[in-house]
Amino acid sequence: MIKVSVIIPVYNVEQYLEECLNSIINQTLKEIEIICVDDCSKDNSYLILDKYKDIDSRIILIKHNINRGLGPARNTGLARANGEYIFYMDSDDYISNDYIQTLYVTAKKYNSDIVSNLNINADYDGKITPYKPETFNNLINWKKQYPKNYLEGESFIEITENYEGKKEFLSPMSWNKLFKREFLISNELYFMDIALGAEDVDLYYRVIANKPKTSYNHKGYYFYRQRNSSLMKEAEVNINSIIATISHMNNCIEYCKIKCDENFMKYLMPKICNLIFYRYSIFLNKEEAFIHIHNFYNKVQINKDFTNDYLYYNYMLIKISSNYDNYLFFMNFYEDITKRIENVKNDNEKWFRLFGICKSKRYIKIVVFGITFTVKFKINCKE
Structure with a gap:
């Protein structure tokens, strides 16, 4: 035997x-x-x-x-x-x-x-x-x-x-x-x-x-x-590796649709999209790969609750961007806003809203897309 x-x-x-x-x-x-x-x-x-x-x-x-x-x-x-x-x-x-x-x-x-x-x-x-x-x-x-x-x-x-x-x-x-x-x-x-x-x-x-x-x-x-000559190294430079990865994930999705219930698919889709984004992130010529990732993301749907914010927003930005230049514009805007939000999170008053008004005894803060405008009050001092 x-x-x-x-x-x-x-x-x-x-x-x-x-x-x-x-x-x-x-x-x-x-x-x-x-x-x-x-x-x-x-x-x-x-x-x-x-x-x-x-x-x-x-x-x-x-x-x-x-x-x-x-x-x-x-x-x-x-x-x-x-x-x-x-x-x-x-x-x-x-x-x-x-x-x-x-x-x-x-x-x-x-x-x-x-x-x-x-x-x-x-x-x-x-x-x-x-x-x-x-x-x-x-x-x-x-x-x-x-x-x-x-x-x-x-x-x-x-x-x-x-x-x-x-x-x-x-x-x-x-x-x-x-x-x-x-x-x-x-x-x-x-x-x-x-x-x-x-x-x-x-x-x-x-x-x-x-x-x-x-x-x-x-x-x-x-x-x-x-070793440097391994298949994972080829994944950084060969566009066919991106195309083949998408083919594998489409194969996986179609198979699991037949075998699995809705809950499993909710679990599966973010995992697959995250893998696709990882392969995209290590690929050196991102402009060449963008259209393939964009087309795949427009065929699938994931729920924000099943992945982290960074990967979800990248998924959304790639999906809505008609070309690589648009994606870079939106991505730079997103990263700038995220940085501004992190900065205001560290403020002593722990101000971290994207939009809103925060009032204190000395001033009012108005935040629009993470950009803060401050209106100070004149304070009357008593002897």
Whole structure:
């Protein structure tokens, strides 16, 4: 019986590939298959894979005829997989020898559709530091409240009245989890057939929409390599990355509309719009990207109560601006007003209204769009 199918898309990672493969073939869980999908690498990656195929008979080597991207390569691996669970491994990363076994044991213990691990270290050219993005806040809070239980347990995805997951150990990455293969296939949880974008986030929310049974095990170590040639770096300069991200989010919305109720969609839409804005904020040529973001925002609707003010006003400003110059004008105006409001908030009288009148014994303050006009009174002094 194959317990876990490890799927590794490979593209131009000759410098890191052997460390990745060594960490997989030396896993303490032996009942695995290792499906390596070469996505038309231009370096020596395929030769390395071919060499390792002769070293370990569990390695299955597949080669794409054209470069298709990370998500499609994972789909190719999933179509070939026979394991009870699926592990999507990135080809420049590596894991501790007990990583897959600890996750598998927990998955079987709780009969989980998904088991995840947030014990992740970032590798910056050999310098290892904890990888703790904002999405791990739930784990940090859990460790404070339940220090004896945070390493392993059953988790619950709760969409509460304010639509935030309270006991959610999932995270948007696909590479730190085991997925039950039957769960993925029966719910048609495949990646889009496009090369760039936000494939992990698209899959993440479609997974949540199916209310999976989840658990966590944070005992093993995942080492997440940070490098300049990664796909996230390309997201800063390639307009196709913006276009593909929007395509992924449209795919996610259409899928969740069918699967989910109105409350879930209220939770989902701000998350998606915030991701789109983040991708826009890191993109270097914002004028080039603006029209794509503008068109997307005009197709969707979010409620101000489900996001923070800064992101909501950016959403509104991009939506109402017919072009990039208009957006800059409105944005500069908004930032100027916000700065003025912050200044008057710090006033001794704590005056912070956008419009209004504030009267004291010595003067009247009139505020219009954060601009303050003061009328002083003449004071009669008595000896």
